[in-house]
Amino acid sequence: MADSKDYYEILGVSKNATDEEIKKAYRSMAKKYHPDAQQGEQAKKDAEVKFKEINEAYSVLSDQNKRAQYDRFGSNFEQAGFGGNAGYGGFGGFDFSGFGNGMGVDIDLDDILGSVFGGGFGGFGQKSKKTGPTRGADLRYNMNISFEEAAFGTKREINVSKNEVCDVCHGSGAKPGSKVVTCDKCHGSGKVQTTQNTIMGTFATVKTCDKCGGEGKVITEPCEKCNKRGTVRKTKKITVNIPAGIDNGQAISIHGEGDCGKKGGPAGDLFVVVNVAPHKIFTRNGFDISETIKVPFAKLTLGGTIKVPTLEDEVEYNIPEGTQTGTKFRLKEKGIQNIHGRGRGNLEFTVVVDIPRKLNDEQRELLTKFAASFGDEVNTKKKGFFGR
Numbered sequence: 001m002a003d004s005k006d007y008y009e010i011l012g013v014s015k016n017a018t019d020e021e022i023k024k025a026y027r028s029m030a031k032k033y034h035p036d037a038q039q040g041e042q043a044k045k046d047a048e049v050k051f052k053e054i055n056e057a058y059s060v061l062s063d064q065n066k067r068a069q070y071d072r073f074g075s076n077f078e079q080a081g082f083g084g085n086a087g088y089g090g091f092g093g094f095d096f097s098g099f100g101n102g103m104g105v106d107i108d109l110d111d112i113l114g115s116v117f118g119g120g121f122g123g124f125g126q127k128s129k130k131t132g133p134t135r136g137a138d139l140r141y142n143m144n145i146s147f148e149e150a151a152f153g154t155k156r157e158i159n160v161s162k163n164e165v166c167d168v169c170h171g172s173g174a175k176p177g178s179k180v181v182t183c184d185k186c187h188g189s190g191k192v193q194t195t196q197n198t199i200m201g202t203f204a205t206v207k208t209c210d211k212c213g214g215e216g217k218v219i220t221e222p223c224e225k226c227n228k229r230g231t232v233r234k235t236k237k238i239t240v241n242i243p244a245g246i247d248n249g250q251a252i253s254i255h256g257e258g259d260c261g262k263k264g265g266p267a268g269d270l271f272v273v274v275n276v277a278p279h280k281i282f283t284r285n286g287f288d289i290s291e292t293i294k295v296p297f298a299k300l301t302l303g304g305t306i307k308v309p310t311l312e313d314e315v316e317y318n319i320p321e322g323t324q325t326g327t328k329f330r331l332k333e334k335g336i337q338n339i340h341g342r343g344r345g346n347l348e349f350t351v352v353v354d355i356p357r358k359l360n361d362e363q364r365e366l367l368t369k370f371a372a373s374f375g376d377e378v379n380t381k382k383k384g385f386f387g388r
């Protein structure tokens, strides 16, 4: 600090400037010469010097005592007994104590920091985006299958659209034979550090290199097929084995058939989610199935053999005399294969009375006689019987 500097000139204000004018000038200068606002290395370096100067000027002119001393002695404080140890320990590492607490300086710290770090401390200690191998995304495929396919299992071929490693550049994203060079801005680290001297002191900020996007390497000629992405969208035919016993909403995971990974990372998985169509007669509950069978009144009354549809075929079942409508019967292990491989569920059927809608004269007469034998009064006219 041997040379006298014109702090007023640095801030572009007159010697009679008010505190308010000085503050205003400082803010606009600090913004203008903020190193982060500059394009190119040299411009940043130049701005850094200027930025430091502006902060130095402001720290003095914004303090009434210091400004008075400066007005009298210039910036050569040593001569004025005002040296580096006389209250504010030298420039470039300002003592900030007392700043903004009644010393004629009223400055918004957040404002300064915001201008220095581009909006608060968000960028402070920011991690570099440079990453190693990453796993590809999992994919979901919805598949409609029939009730029987779910019960017995099936094999299906599906077309899945997914990201695969580009076969031209093998994932590098660069045109084959072209150079992938180490980023000259970050020297391969993917990070750039800038040091800024502010009225708060000296700060180092580390940011993701904007030239290489944090990769540390720069592709000189992009792959013509994938344009640097390293992956291409492809439709792949995949055979899916649907195991017997799968239920609605369940998924089959196929390892490694999701999107490909990046930089040699593993591919994601493919999840085939099944939507099982309802059956026209069976209802499923876990591995058990159920159905309802209509049985004529006489058969329920006298007992007899009925045909029971099953998943595979039909079986005969003898219902006993006097079976009431709504009675449930069970056929063991005629349900659905347990997906975990242990046996099958059961088939439960419910018998309900099947009331005839049409009778011939003979049947009508027999039924009337039958009713009479119980002392029941029934309609004898046809209209009445079918009047409902």
Ligand SMILES: [Zn+2]
Pocket: 166, 167, 168, 169, 170, 171, 172, 173, 174, 223, 224, 225, 226, 227, 228, 230, 231
């Ligand atoms: Zn490619």
Ligand SMILES: [Zn+2]
Pocket: 183, 184, 185, 186, 187, 188, 189, 190, 191, 209, 210, 211, 212, 213, 214, 215, 216, 217
């Ligand atoms: Zn870089």
